[in-house]
Amino acid sequence: DAKTTQPNSMESNEEEPVHLPCNHSTISGTDYIHWYRQLPSQGPEYVIHGLTSNVNNRMASLAIAEDRKSSTLILHRATLRDAAVYYCILSNFGNEKLTFGTGTRLTIIP
Amino acid sequence: DAGVTQSPTHLIKTRGQQVTLRCSPKSGHDTVSWYQQALGQGPQFIFQYYEEEERQRGNFPDRFSGHQFPNYSSELNVNALLLGDSALYLCASSFRPTNYGYTFGSGTRLTVV
Numbered sequence: 336d337a338k339t340t341q342p343n344s345m346e347s348n349e350e351e352p353v354h355l356p357c358n359h360s361t362i363s364g365t366d367y368i369h370w371y372r373q374l375p376s377q378g379p380e381y382v383i384h385g386l387t388s389n390v391n392n393r394m395a396s397l398a399i400a401e402d403r404k405s406s407t408l409i410l411h412r413a414t415l416r417d418a419a420v421y422y423c424i425l426s427n428f429g430n431e432k433l434t435f436g437t438g439t440r441l442t443i444i445p
Numbered sequence: 446d447a448g449v450t451q452s453p454t455h456l457i458k459t460r461g462q463q464v465t466l467r468c469s470p471k472s473g474h475d476t477v478s479w480y481q482q483a484l485g486q487g488p489q490f491i492f493q494y495y496e497e498e499e500r501q502r503g504n505f506p507d508r509f510s511g512h513q514f515p516n517y518s519s520e521l522n523v524n525a526l527l528l529g530d531s532a533l534y535l536c537a538s539s540f541r542p543t544n545y546g547y548t549f550g551s552g553t554r555l556t557v558v
Contacts, residue, residue: 369545378449378535378549379488422487426544432478432501433537433547435487 339423344440347413355408355439357423362403367426369433370397370408372419379422379435382408418443447472449550451536457556458526464555466521470538471548476500477519478547479511480535488535494519495542523555531557 340358347353359368367386371379383390383397385406390397396409410417422438450469458464470477476495480488490503494513508524517538523530533554537547 367544371547376551378537378551379547380549381546384545428544430501431493431539431542431544432490432503433480433488433544434490435480437485437487 339425339436341421341423341436341439343437344442346442346444348444349415350412353410353413353417353441355410355421355423355441356405357407358405359423359425360404362425363427365427367428368397368399368403368406369424369426370395371422371424371433371435372417373422373438374416374419380419382421413443415443415445417441449536449538449548451534451550451553453553454551455554455556457558460526460528460557462526463522463524464526466523466534466536466553466555468519468521468536468538468550470517470519470536474538474540474548475517476539476542477513477517478537478539479519479521480537480549481505482533482535482552484532491521493542500542526557528557531555 369384370382373379385397398407420438452467478493479491482488492502493500497513510522513519533552535552536550539547
């Protein structure tokens with residue numbers, strides 16, 4: 336499985352945008368980029384996924400570098416509820432398991 | 446709309462015992478995956494069930510086994526429990542095997558003493 340690298344932790348102020356980086360230099364052409372987050376005492380929650388183009392949904396935006404070796408999850412206006420561990424995961428179509436790393440622990444400062 | 450339901454929420458077992466954990470998938474979902482999450486780590490894939498068969502398996506010993514029922518619910522069985530099996534066990538469901546959009550339950554916290 337291709338590996339991802341994320342910072343261990345990040346802090347952001349409430350109501351400001353947050354950019355969570357992820358490096359995946361060994362990504363293959365058919366690997367999808369997924370983001371999940373895990374709030375305290377809960378299971379992971381799907382956030383967004385993409386292949387090549389930038390993606391937007393009601394929760395976040397995913398910006399994918401042109402060479403696909405890195406991506407950024409963007410939370411447009413952080414709230415206290417966004418405090419969680421964010422996981423960046425690569426997954427190939429036909430291999431449906433998700434390989435989680437240790438993720439980025441995001442702290443939101445009121 | 447109920448999401449993924451797991452039972453029990455907490456469980457304490459003695460080393461060497463056997464345990465069964467249960468999962469009901471989200472309504473409309475027919476595929477169930479199980480993950481083990483040790484403290485401070487990301488979840489690790491155990492196996493996936495679809496059409497009552499194990500489709501894919503992670504790097505876990507045969508002590509870990511599972512089952513899927515015709516109503517799509519699933520069980521995870523762990524035999525000969527070790528102290529290292531203490532973890533949060535998560536169930537995730539989806540419509541058909543897929544690689545995006547899984548819905549996870551809140552997990553079962555297993556403690557082996």
